[in-house]
Amino acid sequence: MLKYALPASLLLSVSAFAQTHVVTSIKPVSMVVSAIGGDQVKIEQLVNNQASPHDFAMRPSDLRKLDQADLVVWVGENLETFLEKPLANLSGKKDIEWMALSGTYLRQFSETADEHHHDEHEEHGDHDGHDHDEHHEEHGDHDGHDHDEHHEEHGDHDGHDHDEHHEEHEGHDEHGHEGHHHTGTDPHVWLDPVNAKVLAHEVMEKLSALDPAHKQAFSDNYNTFVRMLDVADKKVRAELEPVKDVPYFVFHEAYGYFENHYKLNNKGAITLSPERKPGAKTVADIRTQIEQHNVACVFSEPQFSPAIVDTLIEGTEVKTAVLDPLGVSLKLSSNSYPAFLEALAGQYAACLK
Template sequence: MQKAVRALLLTTALLSADTIAARAETPDVVVSIKPIHSLVAAIMQGVGEPALIVEGGASPHTYALKPSNAAALQDADVVFWVGHGLEAFLEKPLEALGDKATVVELEDAPGLEKLPFREGGPFEAHAHEGEDGHDHAHGEEGHDHDKEAEGDHAGHAGEAGHEGHEHGAFDMHLWLSPDNARAIAAEATRVLSEKDPDNADAYKANLAALTEKLGTLDKEIAATIAPVKDKPFIVFHDAYQYFEHHYGVNTAGSITVSPETMPGAARLTEIREKVKTLGATCVFAEPQFEPKLVNVVIEGTEAKSGTLDPEAATLEPGADLYFTLMRSIATSLRDCLGQAS
């Protein structure tokens, strides 16, 4: 009996050691922001849990690295971030890692659609006939730089957090297109499979499942916004160009270039005039930032206000967050623009 107990204990100890060893071989993965973390978490389901840097209601535009974040980076085997134009606070810490971790800048992922950064307040209209059967304004190349409000982005390339936002640079809110989400997930799968070949089959199976779910989500969102997609609206900052381009919604302008660059009086006047011209429209705030600028531009107009959350500030992190994020944007657009009609 004692021999049997000892044998059982030995077997249990060996199994526990094997489990610990297997866990130790799973790479430590760190992800910068919630939407990207959600996609990576979906790829890693059943294998491991990625760590998140920008937690809670914080914004990558204004984030300061915490000691706990620095510790996570030091232990990381793989780090996923969007790139220099979004999470500028990560530039020096990632440089300091050297070759200790595989750092993946997702703006370079194969298959991404990348749209030029816009700075003008009202986005100048130009048609994209033949794209998914609709015409809509984007301003990718056609907005008039001569009309940009003086002082709103002077010296913008040197401002904290936006070294990459020079003329000709790309909009970094890449995840707000399901096509780009697929490309980001595919790149995460490739990197993780190379780093952790023992779990490559699991990563690839998770990618297949995620791709199918994204296809279903895409159709759902298109149906949700179909009744209001031609109605123009104003956003707090120009974070929605990829959503706009993919679904054909009619973003007419943004109050500010980026949240840490507050607009000058000229830009606010320009946007206010645009709101008056549009009449019954919606102007959307964001949960991380004071809504007073939205109140300024809609005061005395027929416009209504709503809230959009492009960086998922109000959502709990996890593999399902991306789907909740995209649905909430679509629902907010439908509900506010439906009232404004």
């Protein structure tokens, strides 16, 4: 009987070969893929954890990874412009574009935490994440696209219903920050936990099609992910509730989805885009706004130099802290995305208290 036993090294190689090869763009995407795929996926992430997707450049080795991948998961062309052309040139569509998924909530850069996105959700549930799950349990679909039915009541659900609303307010926001924010669709969709459920479901579907033998495992992983995310969502909401009205500035306008979801009081951003340093006049204007709004904290980011933040708060009692919108220090696991939300909430709360 022993002559039929396979060497351990061969068993390992067979196990490795059985994994689905998934190329991801950034760390938060990797977190969701890891949670659903578990040990059945091999993840290769293109953008280094210490780098920013805003100024990433593809190398020949990255193009080879795309070509060899079973699946590519990215946020969208608004964020990872470097992926648009290479993916279009691949033979056959094998990617998931998060921003293009039905059910993904897309906000506009001019949108504030007080606008209709939250009001709508509060009309339809208790706004702690469980209203989405109850909706699915009632209908038995578990497809993560509860947003479809909800948004169809209010618009065409392709993002344009939001556009009509925002065109009424174009050119200003309630804080008077003309010129201090982006325009168009905000690509930082991973900072809304409801959007994470939408991607998780799509990843489950695609992995199940690629690897039918592990379909049940992917389904179980998805259900576990949703449960853990709901727990984290409630915990984060409770932690941020005492500081949700405290005014602050961020380094660049990347946090709108998170801030809208938890109704925080962002008074503005230092720079339009993280690659561009603000000029002397902009710095002077921001210092004036910091004083006028009684700002408690100015946040920097680990991917960019905080020197400009130090200049802004010099001579004031304003505190500073680091917000990490990519979760660079977290190890990939089934719980890394919920842990990412909790860590980000802790970064906010520590500086705003």
